[in-house]
Amino acid sequence: MSYSTKTDKKWQKKWEESGIYKFDRKNLDKKLYCLEMFSYPSGAKLHVGHWYNFGLTDSWARMKRMQGYNVFHPQGFDAFGLPAENYAIKTGIHPKDSTFSNIDTMKKQLKEMGATFDWDYEVITCTPEYYKWNQWLFLQLYKRGLAYRKKAPVNWCPSCNTVLANEQVIDGECERCSSEVTKKNLTQWFFKITDYAQELLDCLPDLDWPEKTKKIQTNWIGRSEGAEIEFKVEGKDITFRVFTTRADTLYGVTYVVLAPENEIVDEITTPECRKQVEEYREQVKKVTEIDRLSTTREKTGVFTGSFAIHPLTGKRVPIWIADYVLAGYGTGCVMAVPAHDERDFEFATKYNLDIVRVIKGAEGNDELPYTEDGILVNSQEFDGVASEEARKSIVKKLEQENKGEFRITYRLRDWLVSRQRYWGTPIPIIYCDKCGVVPVPEDQLPVELPYNVEFKPDGESPLAKCEEFINTVCPSCGGPAKRDSDTLDTFVDSSWYFLRYPDNRNDKEPFNKDLINKLLPVDKYVGGAEHAAMHLLYSRFITKALRDMGYLDFDEPFLSLVHQGVILGADGQKMSKSRGNTVLPDEYIEKYGSDVFRMYLAFGFSYVEGGPWSDEGIKAIDRFIGRVERLVEKFVSEENEQSFDNMGSDEKELNFVRHNTIKSVTHDTEKFQFNTAIARIMELVNALYKYDALEKKNRKFMKETILDCIKLLSPFAPHFAEEMWEQLGQNFSIFNEKWPEYDQKALVKDEVEIAVQFNGQIRYRINVPTDADNKTIEEIVLADERSKPYIDGKNVVKVIVVKGRLINIVVR
RNA sequence: GCCGAAGUGGCGGAAUUGGCAGACGCACGUGACUCAAAAUCACGCGCCCUCAAAGCGUGCCGGUUCGAGUCCGGCCUUCGGCACCA
Numbered sequence: 010m011s012y013s014t015k016t017d018k019k020w021q022k023k024w025e026e027s028g029i030y031k032f033d034r035k036n037l038d039k040k041l042y043c044l045e046m047f048s049y050p051s052g053a054k055l056h057v058g059h060w061y062n063f064g065l066t067d068s069w070a071r072m073k074r075m076q077g078y079n080v081f082h083p084q085g086f087d088a089f090g091l092p093a094e095n096y097a098i099k100t101g102i103h104p105k106d107s108t109f110s111n112i113d114t115m116k117k118q119l120k121e122m123g124a125t126f127d128w129d130y131e132v133i134t135c136t137p138e139y140y141k142w143n144q145w146l147f148l149q150l151y152k153r154g155l156a157y158r159k160k161a162p163v164n165w166c167p168s169c170n171t172v173l174a175n176e177q178v179i180d181g182e183c184e185r186c187s188s189e190v191t192k193k194n195l196t197q198w199f200f201k202i203t204d205y206a207q208e209l210l211d212c213l214p215d216l217d218w219p220e221k222t223k224k225i226q227t228n229w230i231g232r233s234e235g236a237e238i239e240f241k242v243e244g245k246d247i248t249f250r251v252f253t254t255r256a257d258t259l260y261g262v263t264y265v266v267l268a269p270e271n272e273i274v275d276e277i278t279t280p281e282c283r284k285q286v287e288e289y290r291e292q293v294k295k296v297t298e299i300d301r302l303s304t305t306r307e308k309t310g311v312f313t314g315s316f317a318i319h320p321l322t323g324k325r326v327p328i329w330i331a332d333y334v335l336a337g338y339g340t341g342c343v344m345a346v347p348a349h350d351e352r353d354f355e356f357a358t359k360y361n362l363d364i365v366r367v368i369k370g371a372e373g374n375d376e377l378p379y380t381e382d383g384i385l386v387n388s389q390e391f392d393g394v395a396s397e398e399a400r401k402s403i404v405k406k407l408e409q410e411n412k413g414e415f416r417i418t419y420r421l422r423d424w425l426v427s428r429q430r431y432w433g434t435p436i437p438i439i440y441c442d443k444c445g446v447v448p449v450p451e452d453q454l455p456v457e458l459p460y461n462v463e464f465k466p467d468g469e470s471p472l473a474k475c476e477e478f479i480n481t482v483c484p485s486c487g488g489p490a491k492r493d494s495d496t497l498d499t500f501v502d503s504s505w506y507f508l509r510y511p512d513n514r515n516d517k518e519p520f521n522k523d524l525i526n527k528l529l530p531v532d533k534y535v536g537g538a539e540h541a542a543m544h545l546l547y548s549r550f551i552t553k554a555l556r557d558m559g560y561l562d563f564d565e566p567f568l569s570l571v572h573q574g575v576i577l578g579a580d581g582q583k584m585s586k587s588r589g590n591t592v593l594p595d596e597y598i599e600k601y602g603s604d605v606f607r608m609y610l611a612f613g614f615s616y617v618e619g620g621p622w623s624d625e626g627i628k629a630i631d632r633f634i635g636r637v638e639r640l641v642e643k644f645v646s647e648e649n650e651q652s653f654d655n656m657g658s659d660e661k662e663l664n665f666v667r668h669n670t671i672k673s674v675t676h677d678t679e680k681f682q683f684n685t686a687i688a689r690i691m692e693l694v695n696a697l698y699k700y701d702a703l704e705k706k707n708r709k710f711m712k713e714t715i716l717d718c719i720k721l722l723s724p725f726a727p728h729f730a731e732e733m734w735e736q737l738g739q740n741f742s743i744f745n746e747k748w749p750e751y752d753q754k755a756l757v758k759d760e761v762e763i764a765v766q767f768n769g770q771i772r773y774r775i776n777v778p779t780d781a782d783n784k785t786i787e788e789i790v791l792a793d794e795r796s797k798p799y800i801d802g803k804n805v806v807k808v809i810v811v812k813g814r815l816i817n818i819v820v821r
Numbered sequence: 822g823c824c825g826a827a828g829u830g831g832c833g834g835a836a837u838u839g840g841c842a843g844a845c846g847c848a849c850g851u852g853a854c855u856c857a858a859a860a861u862c863a864c865g866c867g868c869c870c871u872c873a874a875a876g877c878g879u880g881c882c883g884g885u886u887c888g889a890g891u892c893c894g895g896c897c898u899u900c901g902g903c904a905c906c907a
Contacts, residue, residue, distance in 0.1 A: 180904095221901080224825065228903055235907080253907060266907090308905080333905045343907050352905055420906055541902085612846075613833060623833065625847055632861095633846085639861085685835065688845035695845095698862085764841040769888045771841060809887055811840050819887045 012634055012729050017603050020728045021123055029742055030125040032081050037527045041078035043070040044507055044567075046536025046544070047085045047132070050111035051092055055118040057576045057584070057592050057610075057622070058537075064607040065573070065616065065683055066535040067124035071724035072678050074125065075748035081528060082125050083510040085132035086112050089140075090499045091169065091185060094432040098465055104432040105460065108135055118595075123603055123727050130510050134502040135432070139509065141455035142519035143501055144437040146551070148448050151438075155201045155554055156426075158446065162270060162336065163425060165193040170467065171429045172197060174498060174543070175422055192294060198436060198495070199423040202550045206230050206419040209549055217569040219617070225541040231420025236404045237340060238413040240265055240317040242277050243325055249273055249317075252339030252418055256407075257399035258346040260388040261367035263357065264327045265317050266310065266343045268336035269293045277328060279314025286311055286330065293332045308333050308356045320412040321389070321403075331356065339418050347378065354378035368396060424547065426498045431464040431471035433496030441483035441490035450484050456492065470494035504547040505555070507531055507566060522560060531567045538572040545570070571681050574619025576610070581621045592622050601631050604726035608634070611683035611725050634729060637694055637722065640701065641733050644708075644715060652708035659700060660707055661755075666696040667714045668755035674721045675748070687725060693718050712737070717749045764815040765790055767799040771815075783810040790816050 024030060045066050048059060067082070074080045093104035100107075112133065119126065132139060150156035164173040168188035172195065177184040202209075210230050213223045235254035242248065251265060267274055269290045278286045289311045310331025317328050333352055334343050347357035347364040354377065357364050368383040382396035391399050407413030427436065435456045437449035449456055459478045464471040472478055473494035483490035505519075511528045512520040545567070552566040577583060578590025585591065597606050609627040614620045656664075670693040677686035697718065700711060716737060723730035723743050734743040760776045763786070773795045777786050787808050790796055800820055807819040 221826070225902055228824075231903085231906065233906070251907080255907075306905085333907090335906065338906045345907090350907070352907075418906080420903095538901085615834070618827095618834095620833065623847075626833065629846055635861090682835095684833090685845075688835075691845055702863090762841085766841085766888075769886090774841070807887060809840085811888095814840050815888090817840080817887055 011638060012604070012732065013602050014599060016732050017121065017123060017728045020731045021120065023731075023741065024123075027742070029744060030082070030127055031129065032083075032127045033079050036079050039077060039079050040081060040528055041070075041073050041533075042081045042507075042511075042528055042531045043073065043533045044083070044510075044531045044535070046534070046540065047087050047503070047506065048115065049090060049092070050086045050088055050108055050115050052096065052107065052111055055115060055122075055594060057594055058573075060122065060594050060606065061576055061610050061619070062535060062537070062573050063119065063124060064122055065611055065681070066533070066571075067122070067126075068607070068611060068683065068724040069533065069678060069681065070125055071727060071744065072675070072748060074744060075720070075723075075746060077747070080125065081130075081511065082127060083130035083132070083513075084119060084124075084126040084128065085130075085506065085510065086115070086134065087499065087503050087506070088112065088133050088135035089433045089496075089502055091430065091432070094430060094464060097432075103460070104464075105135070121598065121603055122607070130513050132506055132509050132513050134499070134506065137455045137457055138516070139506075140434040140458075140502070142509065143434040143497060144449070144454050144456060145451060145519055146501070146505060146555075147434075147437055147497065148451060148454075149558055149560075150200060150554060151448055153554070153558060155204065156198060157201065158196055158198055160194060160196045161199075161425075162192045163195050163197055164190045165195075166190055169430075172425060172427060174425050174500070177543075195427075197425055197427040198438075198493075199425055200501075200550070202424045202547070203419060203421055205550050205553050206232070206421050207417075208553060209421075209546065212549070212565055216565060216567070218567075219538075219570065219572055222538065222541045222545070222570065222572065226546055229421060229542045229546065233418050233420070235416055235418065236400075236407070236413055237416040238344065238404075238407060239320055239411075240326075240342075240344070241320075242273075242328070243316040243318055245277065245315070247273060247276060249342050250340045250413075251342045251344040252416060253344055255346065255349065255396075255400070256403045256413075257382075257385060257391075257394075257396040258349045258367055259321060259344070259403055260385070260391070261346040261348050261365045262319060262326055262344045263347060263363035263365055264329055264345045266329045266331045266334045266345055266356075267313075268334040268341040269330045269332055270336035271330070271341045274313065274330055277313055277315040282312060282314035286313055289330065296332065308352065308359065310356065310360070312360075320407060320410070327362070329360075337422055338420065349378055349380055351378050351380060424498075424500075424550075426501055427495040428498055429470040429494075430496055431458075431462055433499060434458070434501065435472065435478075436493040436495050436497060438493040439481060439483060439490045440493065441486060441488060443488055444483055444485040444490075447483055447485050447490070453484065458496075470496075472496070500543055500547050503544055504551040507534075507548070508552075508555075508561070519560075522562075526562045529561070530563050530565055533569050533571065534567040535571045535573060537575075541572075572617060574614060574617050576614070576619050577621045579622050579624065584622075597627060601627060602634075602728070604729045605631050605634055608687065608725045612687040614684060616681045616683055633691060633694070634726065636698075637718075637729075637733065640694065640697055641715065641719075641736055643701070644711065645736055645738075648708065648712075650708070653705050654707055654709060656707065656710065659703055660710055661758075663696050663700045663714060664710075664755045665758060666693050667717060668751040670721060671717060671749045671751040672756070675751070678724065683725070690718065690721055690725075693721070719743065720746055720749055761813050763813065765793075765796070766815055766817040767796075768819055769817060772796075772799060779813070783808075783812075786810055786816055787818075790818070 045063050070080050070082050088108050093108050096107055097104045147156055164178050166173055166183040166188055168186045169183060173183060178190050181190055183190055210232060213226060233254055235252055236256045237250045237252055239248050239250050308331060310329045313328045313330060315328045316325040319326055345353040347353040348366040349368055367385060367387045368379060369386050370379045370381060370383045385391045385394050385399050391403060404413055404415055435458055437456045439447045439449060441447050459475050462471050462475045479491050479494055481490055481492050508520050508525055512524050515521060548566050555561050580590050582588055582590060594606060609630040612630060613626040670689045673689040674686045719730050719733045730743050758779055761779050762774050762776050764771045765773050765775055777789055803820040805818060806821050809817040
């Protein structure tokens with residue numbers, strides 16, 4: 010019987026019946042938590058990306074299992090979210106119904122993959138058993154001041170009818186539907202991730218993560234060192250602070266600019282300027298995110314009529330408002346130094362504001378704006394001081410006068426978690442006219458998401474229109490009250506699900522502290538690079554917050570992270586239905602079996618790069634599997650034929666390949682370099698074919714080699730390997746076998762071929778004894794006939810020998 | 822605009838610390854088997870060249886070195902991140 014989906018079914022059944030992949034909760038000393046980013050149960054079937062992520066991470070986990078690790082490998086579903094709700098709006102099918110039906114389908118397909126998932130630990134985020142703890146988490150953060158409500162201009166997607174987190178706005182467009190994002194002033198819930206900005210940055214260097222991902226997080230957090238400097242408003246008892254990284258240019262300030270949204274604008278605007286200020290503020294509100302982001306857009310602003318007093322010179326400088334100053338960054342106020350900042354220069358030129366040079370550049374450079382560091386001029390006692398030094402001494406002077414201080418600012422904003430949508434976790438907060446904001450008592454959790462809800466989006470939360478949900482009693486005074494009608498961003502669900510897996514049935518607490526302290530952090534986390542800034546940052550934040558609240562004892566959730574690449578269509582383009590270049594795994598699995606599909610994904614690409622799909626490529630793997638199968642079948646049928654038990658040169662050669670393969674496959678698989686691991690297995694199979702062609706064979710040795718070969722293959726072709734294992738008369742299961750270890754002695758050959766170079770150019774190759782020392786090698790090579798033309802009449806100046814590789818003779 | 826990564830045969834892709842470029846596979850070619858084809862097995866396969874030798878060859882130009890795909894400087898292209906962040 011040749012390998013097919015029948016083989017797959019046979020072994021899947023056997024694995025299921027024997028419970029071979031059940032996690033051993035008792036034996037946690039050699040635990041290994043292997044996790045793929047869980048998937049969203051969409052209507053479409055499992056796609057190549059799922060296979061690439063789950064299938065190959067499973068191969069890695071299988072090797073670790075055979076190496077003796079107690080592997081915890083759970084699966085689940087990130088089941089709340091917009092697609093199900095949008096689908097419901099279109100078709101009328103309730104999100105709950107479509108989601109659970111999709112989960113059934115996906116689970117079936119995941120089982121066909123033949124992975125080592127232990128489904129006893131499944132987590133589905135849209136079940137009350139899960140989101141109850143989402144709400145619990147919210148309440149803990151609330152108690153600690155890490156969840157708070159504020160009115161803020163938020164990103165609004167007019168098509169999805171909901172607010173979006175900063176991270177969900179891509180180039181001014183909604184990440185999901187690409188509509189233009191606008192601003193809206195709403196009172197919303199935020200998580201205070203900014204409290205952890207510095208720690209999130211500090212822990213990055215020690216993580217075994219792709220450097221690129223760390224870089225993205227570093228940029229996203231955006232630490233910037235500078236100073237806050239206080240300005241007084243002339244004639245009023247109002248002060249405000251600006252944030253600057255260029256305190257050295259303080260003497261060049263000719264005006265200051267406030268963000269239009271800044272609260273003190275009302276107080277400082279003079280009556281004669283009020284009209285233009287109000288008009289300007291209205292105008293700014295209408296500007297879409299896209300226009301605002303455009304760097305080519307001309308800067309605009311208006312004068313408020315008021316003046317500020319320069320903290321050091323006492324000079325009057327006009328106070329303007331302009332939308333190039335962002336309300337959410339720093340203090341929302343900027344000191345303008347047009348001589349040394351491009352934006353200020355452009356603005357000052359347009360509105361005829363003064364430009365005063367205070368930094369002298371390199372000789373001959375008189376052009377403005379000059380944005381580099383230099384030597385201070387026009388700066389009173391700081392004249393002649395270098396920028397770097399001046400930044401310190403000027404702020405120190407301000408400090409003494411209580412007019413400023415050093416300050417670190419982060420680009421990272423707090424995480425906006427309210428969503429005006431239905432299919433999510435209800436926010437466990439009640440609003441009472443008498444008592445105000447009242448958290449739902451923990452013993453009343455979960456606040457269940459009602460089923461019968463009109464969820465057509467109109468800008469208002471669907472839950473607000475559900476009377477039986479929204480109307481409740483105040484837990485504090487018993488009077489009538491209303492529930493929060495928003496739901497939580499689904500990134501809240503995924504920011505701690507890895508903590509729930511080990512203890513998914515616990516109904517007393519989200520997770521048992523002792524248990525997760527033993528099982529976590531996750532040892533290997535694998536998923537798409539698109540989550541670099543959001544999911545991965547949120548998860549780190551929540552982990553740290555829970556640690557500080559005493560619920561766990563580790564600092565980071567994911568010690569080691571791998572991003573799989575993207576599999577493209579055969580045309581090299583991103584797969585999409587409209588392009589018609591999608592690859593449907595089911596079709597290939599039906600034809601070739603799931604192992605061939607998995608193994609092609611392993612062999613055909615560099616794992617972290619991905620690349621274009623190839624039908625020829627998968628055929629090659631099908632052929633390879635057949636080649637292994639024929640080798641095994643032939644060997645089994647000839648097992649009783651004559652055997653010799655000597656270890657001659659042929660055996661030694663095969664043994665070399667065997668152990669070299671063990672070494673390489675172990676090393677490469679560990680590092681997620683599946684393509685080269687499989688290349689080495691192919692070499693071993695080639696070597697076995699070569700050996701098989703010999704007249705005299707040591708069948709006992711050959712069998713050992715074949716058994717090792719099947720073991721090495723087993724993580725990548727698990728069903729097929731079980732089948733071959735059985736045919737070779739071995740006991741179930743190959744996955745209870747020990748992973749082979751290489752023998753260093755087998756890797757030492759008697760002779761090695763080295764390259765012979767003259768002046769760095771390879772002229773010929775020669776065999777030398779492996780144990781020959783440099784001097785001996787030099788003698789052998791210089792005595793060789795082939796060296797003659799290159800050394801005759803010349804002097805040997807230098808000889809470099811690289812053991813086992815080459816000899817380079819420098820002649821002159 | 823700023824930051825980062827990548828660029829290797831016809832193709833997918835390999836090359837510990839600078840040490841035989843092109844592993845493995847695809848495609849292609851030759852042979853064996855076959856009436857024939859497919860499948861299979863074996864061998865070959867960077868470019869230039871009739872063959873061999875020599876020469877050339879890891880995006881382009883230059884440098885360091887006995888020796889550079891790998892290190893340094895400058896460009897080009899592609900992809901990714903950030904983008905009025907003061």
